[in-house]
Amino acid sequence: MISIRIEQLTKRFGAVTALQNLDLTIEPGELFFLLGPSGCGKTTLLRSLAGFYIPDEGRIFFGDDDVTHLEPHKRNTGMMFQSYALWPHLTVAENVAFGLEERKVPRAEITRRVGEALESVHMGGFGARRPNELSGGQQQRVALARALVIRPRCLLLDEPLSNLDAKLRLEMRAEIRRVCKEFKLTTVYVTHDQKEALSISDRMAILDGGRILQVGAPREIYRRPVNRMVANFIGETDFIAGTVVGVGEGRAVVETALGRFEGVPGNPAALLRAGEAVKVSIRPECWRLSRERPAGNAVKGRIGASVYLGEAAQYDFVAGGVTLKVYELNPRFLEQPAQSDVFASADPDDAVVLAN
Numbered sequence: 001m002i003s004i005r006i007e008q009l010t011k012r013f014g015a016v017t018a019l020q021n022l023d024l025t026i027e028p029g030e031l032f033f034l035l036g037p038s039g040c041g042k043t044t045l046l047r048s049l050a051g052f053y054i055p056d057e058g059r060i061f062f063g064d065d066d067v068t069h070l071e072p073h074k075r076n077t078g079m080m081f082q083s084y085a086l087w088p089h090l091t092v093a094e095n096v097a098f099g100l101e102e103r104k105v106p107r108a109e110i111t112r113r114v115g116e117a118l119e120s121v122h123m124g125g126f127g128a129r130r131p132n133e134l135s136g137g138q139q140q141r142v143a144l145a146r147a148l149v150i151r152p153r154c155l156l157l158d159e160p161l162s163n164l165d166a167k168l169r170l171e172m173r174a175e176i177r178r179v180c181k182e183f184k185l186t187t188v189y190v191t192h193d194q195k196e197a198l199s200i201s202d203r204m205a206i207l208d209g210g211r212i213l214q215v216g217a218p219r220e221i222y223r224r225p226v227n228r229m230v231a232n233f234i235g236e237t238d239f240i241a242g243t244v245v246g247v248g249e250g251r252a253v254v255e256t257a258l259g260r261f262e263g264v265p266g267n268p269a270a271l272l273r274a275g276e277a278v279k280v281s282i283r284p285e286c287w288r289l290s291r292e293r294p295a296g297n298a299v300k301g302r303i304g305a306s307v308y309l310g311e312a313a314q315y316d317f318v319a320g321g322v323t324l325k326v327y328e329l330n331p332r333f334l335e336q337p338a339q340s341d342v343f344a345s346a347d348p349d350d351a352v353v354l355a356n
Contacts, residue, residue: 001028001184002063002153004049009058011044018044020210022058026203031180031187033197036207037233042190043158045207049188050156051075062153073102078147078185082159084139086131092118092142093127099150117149118142120179137168144176148183155180157189161196169193173200194234198222206230222283226267228354231281238324240280244272244353252353254280258299258320263351270355279354284325286350287317289333290343298345299324303333317344 004026011019019041026032034042047053049060051072059068067075086095093114100110118124121141131139140160147155160176161169177200180187191197197204198218205215206229214226225231228239242256247265252272254261261280265272272278293300301319313331317324326344333342 002186003028003061004154004186004188005061006045006049007059007061009045009048009055009060011041011048011053011055018210019048019055022210022212024205024212024215026186026188028186029181029184031177031189031200031202033201033204034188034190034207035192035194035197035204035233038192040207041210042207044210046156046158046188046190049154050077050079076150076153078150078152078155080143080147080155080157080160082162084131084143084163086139086142086146088131090130091127092123092129092131092134095131095142096127096146096149099146103150113149114145117145120148120182121145121175135168136164137172140164140168140172141175144179148179148185152185155185155187157187159191160189161191161193169196176200198234206233208233223350224264224266224352225281225354226270228279228281228356231266231352231354235283236325237281237283240282240322240324242278242280244274244276244278246274247272251348252278254278254353256280258322259297261297261346261351262348263297263353264349266352266354272353272355277356279356281352281354282324282346282350284314284327285329286346287324287326287344288346289315289326289328290345293343294345296345297348297351298343300341300343302340303342306334308334317342319344 006022006024009019009022034045036042048055051070054069059066096114096117097110118127121144123141161172173196201218203217204221206213208229214221214230222234231237240256240258242254244252245255246253251262252265263280299319301317304316304318307314313328313334315326317326
């Protein structure tokens with residue numbers, strides 16, 4: 001296992017700065033995700049790690065080795081692409097063996113290692129088939145075996161599941177995590193799929209405009225976003241505009257058009273002050289509905305449009321001219337008359353106060 005350390009990394013393409021002074025450390029054996037909107041720099045960062053791009057400034061370390069200017073084939077990284085990139089005229093075994101043949105590994109060892117790699121991804125009996133005889137999920141497993149067979153120092157994945165259907169994506173999420181942990185591989189994984197990242201990552205970084213906005217464990221990123229972009233990108237949220245009227249002991253009190261809210265500052269480093277304009281971020285699933293006014297962060301309103309999903313319902317909750325998104329598990333309020341008052345409340349720990 002190796003760590004990956006990135007120091008003040010900058011990459012430009014003409015007048016466009018794709019990465020700006022990035023600092024990041026990925027721990028040995030960590031499954032680390034890069035997320036962000038299109039054009040945020042996540043694929044540029046991954047390709048810089050692979051050696052396909054040479055940074056204009058900064059350094060990249062694999063363990064103690066400075067690989068900033070090292071050619072891709074000398075970095076010994078395993079790479080999985082969105083398109084699988086399997087040779088159609090080669091068998092599964094020949095595809096997996098390709099990297100070993102390029103490295104002049106003896107034939108007997110190639111045969112043994114290809115067999116082990118295919119077994120590790122549950123494709124042991126498929127070596128003689130060609131890629132067009134496999135399902136999408138099976139092709140993805142072969143691509144993973146090909147990346148593993150060279151015994152890479154780290155594994156780099158570029159949206160590897162985007163071409164699979166929903167059911168296969170769920171299956172392969174768990175499979176990729178199993179393989180990475182079994183092989184103790186430091187893995188960097190680029191995706192735009194938030195659920196993918198939340199469900200299997202150890203940590204993640206949210207990028208925007210070539211900068212890292214926040215790094216943390218999935219629960220930390222989801223529950224304590226440091227700014228509006230992160231809160232809005234990871235999951236859904238309601239933003240309620242207001243003004244800080246009090247701060248103390250890790251809490252902030254905010255006056256809004258819907259009433260007074262107590263919440264937790266999203267970014268402890270950004271000191272909130274009385275009179276400052278802020279947004280209160282509350283996830284739709286954090287609201288609780290009731291017919292009686294509860295104590296604390298409570299809003300009186302009415303249920304507008306609703307979508308029934310069986311185990312849950314999604315409501316438009318209309319209060320004071322503002323429409324909030326409210327999710328309810330085991331729905332009880334679907335038959336509530338449209339003109340009947342309902343209260344929505346949220347615990348202060350679920351209300352995140354973000355500076356504008």
